Amino acid sequence: xxxxxxxxxxxxxxxxxxxxxxxxxxVDTNDEWISSRTGIKSRYMSSGEDTSYxxxxxxxxxxxxxxxxxxxxxxxxxxxxxxxxxxxxTACIVQSIIGAKNAVAFDISAACSGFIYGLDIAKSLMNSxxxxxxxxxxxxxxxxxxxxxxxxTCILFGDxxxxxxxxxxKEAGIGSSLCKSEGEKWDCIxxxxxxxxxxFVEKKTLRDSKLKMxxxxxxxxxxxxxxxxxxxxxxxxxxxxxxIDYIVPHQANIRIIEYAARKLKVPMSKFYMNxxxxxxxSAASIPIALSEMYEKDLLKKGNKIILVGFGAGLTYxxxxxxxxx
Ligand code: ACO
Numbered sequence: 001x002x003x004x005x006x007x008x009x010x011x012x013x014x015x016x017x018x019x020x021x022x023x024x025x026x027v028d029t030n031d032e033w034i035s036s037r038t039g040i041k042s043r044y045m046s047s048g049e050d051t052s053y054x055x056x057x058x059x060x061x062x063x064x065x066x067x068x069x070x071x072x073x074x075x076x077x078x079x080x081x082x083x084x085x086x087x088x089x090t091a092c093i094v095q096s097i098i099g100a101k102n103a104v105a106f107d108i109s110a111a112c113s114g115f116i117y118g119l120d121i122a123k124s125l126m127n128s129x130x131x132x133x134x135x136x137x138x139x140x141x142x143x144x145x146x147x148x149x150x151x152x153t154c155i156l157f158g159d160x161x162x163x164x165x166x167x168x169x170k171e172a173g174i175g176s177s178l179c180k181s182e183g184e185k186w187d188c189i190x191x192x193x194x195x196x197x198x199x200f201v202e203k204k205t206l207r208d209s210k211l212k213m214x215x216x217x218x219x220x221x222x223x224x225x226x227x228x229x230x231x232x233x234x235x236x237x238x239x240x241x242x243x244i245d246y247i248v249p250h251q252a253n254i255r256i257i258e259y260a261a262r263k264l265k266v267p268m269s270k271f272y273m274n275x276x277x278x279x280x281x282s283a284a285s286i287p288i289a290l291s292e293m294y295e296k297d298l299l300k301k302g303n304k305i306i307l308v309g310f311g312a313g314l315t316y317x318x319x320x321x322x323x324x325x
Pocket of ligand 1: 037
């Protein structure tokens with residue numbers, strides 16, 4: 001069997017829901033600014049759950065939906081920019097929590113594009129015939145890296161996880177993808193991490209582990225690459241926008257998507273949006289959206305879907321999916 005399909009999806013979000021009004025007690029902001037500039041009304045935030053726990057909960061659901069045993073999972077690819085630890089990988093911790101004893105597990109770092117990169121990596125490895133059932137996870141605990149004094153970033157992000165089980169099939173499922181990066185813009189979004197310091201370092205590099213973002217630069221980048229990526233994916237798969245049932249974009253800002261919809265001349269209803277409830281959950285946003293669409297029974301066998309993501313790196317990517325479940 002040559003094709004790779006999505007056999008099941010699942011999501012997990014923490015129970016604590018934070019509204020825009022809640023933020024007005026932390027920084028100088030208000031619901032009107034946040035909702036009109038971003039489309040966000042609320043987001044879920046961890047009250048102690050780390051990335052691995054949220055990823056494991058979403059994975060259990062996806063495995064259940066796929067109707068396979070956890071022991072059938074032979075590969076775990078976890079996309080995150082907010083791992084539990086530098087090492088081990090969060091994927092290995094997830095492997096332990098869910099008991100996926102037969103899997104090889106590793107993380108990838110592509111920020112908000114991580115799930116798209118993860119699908120592409122998993123599909124390529126599965127096509128090498130080494131693996132049959134892969135868990136691709138996007139999971140983030142962004143709240144632990146927020147600068148709670150910076151009103152332009154702390155209001156944007158949410159925590160959560162989404163997962164998909166990829167299986168081999170005779171049916172066509174995941175089509176062609178594109179994954180790209182523009183490393184010269186790496187400093188547009190950073191979570192810096194540890195200082196470069198030891199008894200052997202004369203001049204330390206001091207680093208800040210809070211998220212920093214040049215929002216305007218990322219906004220410009222996102223609006224241009226969404227349109228470009230969607231057109232490229234359509235061409236690669238010999239499709240037109242009329243053939244597509246849904247575009248599931250990374251949920252970063254509703255104005256980015258409204259701009260892309262205008263440029264592509266497609267109605268906003270073709271884009272699945274849930275930023276209003278979840279905020280920007282980085283690598284988790286696309287699999288959370290897919291899982292929510294599945295739960296709401298919006299996805300029908302044969303639906304044609306484009307996933308498109310962009311984020312720190314700067315990275316971006318898109319994938320075409322023929323929905324098969
Ligand atoms: N409440 C009230 N006012 C605010 C807030 C807030 N929460 N945040 C910023 N402002 C103010 C600013 O201080 C500024 O005030 P000034 O004019 O007096 O200086 C004014 O609002 C305008 O600020 P801008 O930054 O120009 O606002 P903009 O409309 O561009 O929105 C935003 C900022 C929401 C960050 C937008 O640029 C954006 O969404 N960028 C894209 C982010 C993104 O896509 N990230 C994805 C990747 S994330 C990842 O990879 C982990």
